[in-house]
Amino acid sequence: MSNKKYQSLNRLIMISIVYFILSLGILTSVIYAWFTLTNLNRTDLVSQIAGVEAEYQFYVYKDESHTGSLNPTLTDNVCTIGEDLCYEYIPNPTYSHLIDGYVAPGERFSFAIRIVSVGAAGGMLRLDLSGLVSWGFDIPENKIQRAFFYEVTKLAYINNDIESVDYKDHEPIVYYAQHFQYNHDGIYPLISDVPMGVENASNSVLIVFFDLYFDPTIYGQTIDGISHDNSNIFMNQLFIINYIFMNIYS
Secondary structure (H helix, E strand, C coil), X not given: CCHHHHHHHHHHHHHHHHHHHHHHHHHHHXXXXXEECCCCCCCCCEEEEEECCEEEEEEEEECCCCECCCCCCCCCCECCCCCCCEEEEECCCCHHHCCCCCCCCCCEEEEEEEEEECCCCCCEEEEEEEEXXXXXXXXXXXXXXXXXXXXXXXXXXXXXXXXXXXXXXXXXXXXXXXXXXXXXXXXEEEEEEEECCECCECCCEEEEEEEEEECCCCCCECCCCCECCCXXXXXXXXXXXXXXXXXXXX
16 A cells, blocks of 8 residues: 555544544533523522511532532531532522533532521521423423422521531421422422521521432423333423522511
């Protein structure tokens, strides 16, 4: 074979390899592009809709493996720059701060809201999720929001710089662990009837920890109502939770 033909063959092989690698990269991005949040506006995620004036701080658990916080606590676990497996304070949260990027089934995301009443002493707290939006589905039964499970993982109080054990199972507190519904974009209760203080300490700091989980056992269905055997129907869909409503009342 002549040197010229040999060089041409090598060039053809190299071009083929490059196209193969590019094709593989594109395929990989499609496979794992299950879900993304876009930042279309800068509206505040947490909105106080009624009741006693309060101050809050919003935290996102930094976790590159997306397995969530196994031991939720803010005491000595607030991130400094570049840290992982800790809670990052978000000064002005928007819905893009819930989950920013691509998500695959089985991944879990953890959050915390630190709340202190600055109005009248005492009071009760209620938190609700609202403003759900799903895009890219073919039929309502295939909305990606239906595959997401949310739950309160811990309720804690801080008194004298000491964070309490989990308090969510104490009466009269009501907390929720459930999937979003495909046919309801209204109010999804997170926790309610939470005393702002415990053990005669009306000035306690209250922390609500909660998770969002992409349930891999939730499948879509065909237009004829036949269930799929995987989560592929949710690929490339968009999902937004616009609001967390905070209501502190006497």
